[in-house]
Amino acid sequence: MNAVRSPMAAAITRHLFPHSIYAASAGVREGEPDPFVTAVMEEIGIDLSDHRPHTFEDLADTSFDLVVSLAPEAHHRALEMTRTNAFDAEYWPTEDPTVVGGSREQRLDAYRRVRDILMQRIKQRFRWQPPPSG
Numbered sequence: 001m002n003a004v005r006s007p008m009a010a011a012i013t014r015h016l017f018p019h020s021i022y023a024a025s026a027g028v029r030e031g032e033p034d035p036f037v038t039a040v041m042e043e044i045g046i047d048l049s050d051h052r053p054h055t056f057e058d059l060a061d062t063s064f065d066l067v068v069s070l071a072p073e074a075h076h077r078a079l080e081m082t083r084t085n086a087f088d089a090e091y092w093p094t095e096d097p098t099v100v101g102g103s104r105e106q107r108l109d110a111y112r113r114v115r116d117i118l119m120q121r122i123k124q125r126f127r128w129q130p131p132p133s134g
Contacts, residue, residue, distance in 0.1 A: 004034050015045075056081070
C-alpha cells in the first residue's frame with residue numbers, strides 16, 4: 001500500500017545516491033502514512049513526514065531501468081508492467097512489519113529491522129561506497 005517498505009527503500013536510495021539514482025515508490029493500492037515509518041527513518045536522519053502513498057497508476061513517469069518489488073502482489077504488478085515497459089524487475093522478499101504485535105518498542109524494532117535490511121540490500125545491489133572523508 002506504499003506506506004511502509006517501498007517508501008523506506010526509495011528514501012534510503014535517494015539518501016545514499018542523491019545525484020546518481022532516481023528512486024520513486026508506489027504500491028498496488030493506496031494506503032495511509034504510517035507513523036512508525038516516519039519514526040524509524042527519522043532515527044537515521046531521513047525525513048518521511050511528508051510522504052503520501054501512491055499507486056503504480058500515480059507514477060508520472062514509467063521509464064525506469066529497474067523496478068524492485070518488496071511484496072508478492074507488487075512484484076506481480078511489476079511483472080505485468082514489463083509487458084508494455086522495458087525495464088528489469090527484481091523481487092526482494094521483505095518482511096511486513098505491520099503484522100508484528102506487542103509493545104510500541106517491539107513494533108518499532110520490527111520496522112527498524114526492515115529499514116536496516118533494506119539499507120544493506122540497497123548498498124550491496126547498487127555498490128554504495130562511503131563518500132571520501134575530507
